Amino acid sequence: MKKTHSQPRPETWLDRYGNDLFAYAAARLPRRSMAEDMVQETFLAALKGLDGFRGNSSERTWLFSIIKRKIIDFYRRHAANPQQSFSDYIMPFHTGGQDVGHWIESRAPGLDSIEEQIEGAEFYHVMQICIEMLPPRHRMVFILKVMDEYDSQTVCDRLGMSKNNFWTIMHRARLQLRECIEKKGF
């Protein structure tokens, strides 16, 4: 028999899910204020759609599905702006000469472990700064794939991009993020 969940109780949302929704959004958006606004938009959308809640999933799952969709919409809007989706990151490889395709020495990974260099809370802080420095489209692709663990085809479908474009973005994002973290966000 299919499990159905009880009716939503909006008066309990803030205490039960407010901080978790905020943490989810804050890890994915550039500014704290944007994450707070996203929680507000989520609650408003959920309140409007109360009649559509059929109890097939829990209240929590339902609210998270709304905020996930809203964050994807946010990035889709921003990624549509060519100026904002432009990456000025210069690849850390030689583009000519006998070393073509190999690391530019000053930009090659220098540490065996960045975890040992930057510990605990500082690591997250630096990582957050570095993720924010990625161009919006790169950030969204990276977040959907690595943090939310969507498969690559789903990311391509949602953001309307080719597989080649997807892997190019993932590659650049990883290179940029690693370099940024090793330099502690500078």
Add this chain to the structure above:
Amino acid sequence: MKTEKALKKLMNGLLLDCHTATRYVTRDLEGELPALKRLRMQIHFKVCPACFRFYKQSVEIQKHLRAPWSHAYQTGLSEKTRARLQKIIEEHKP
């Protein structure tokens, strides 16, 4: 001569530049790198410590990114925002 050519072809096939090796790392971390390319990447690591470091660092970053993030935002919603959200819920609930 034939053997020499075949060997050269094999070596060229196995050797990668760092740009390609890091592209392979990106795919490998998502479990989407075919076996032969994986082998080429691992051979490259033997001769290129920088790419091997790139791989190790990327694994560390991946591990942290997939850990729950809530502890990084222990402060949660501010009191001001909580009050605003509370008001909105009160006003819009059926």
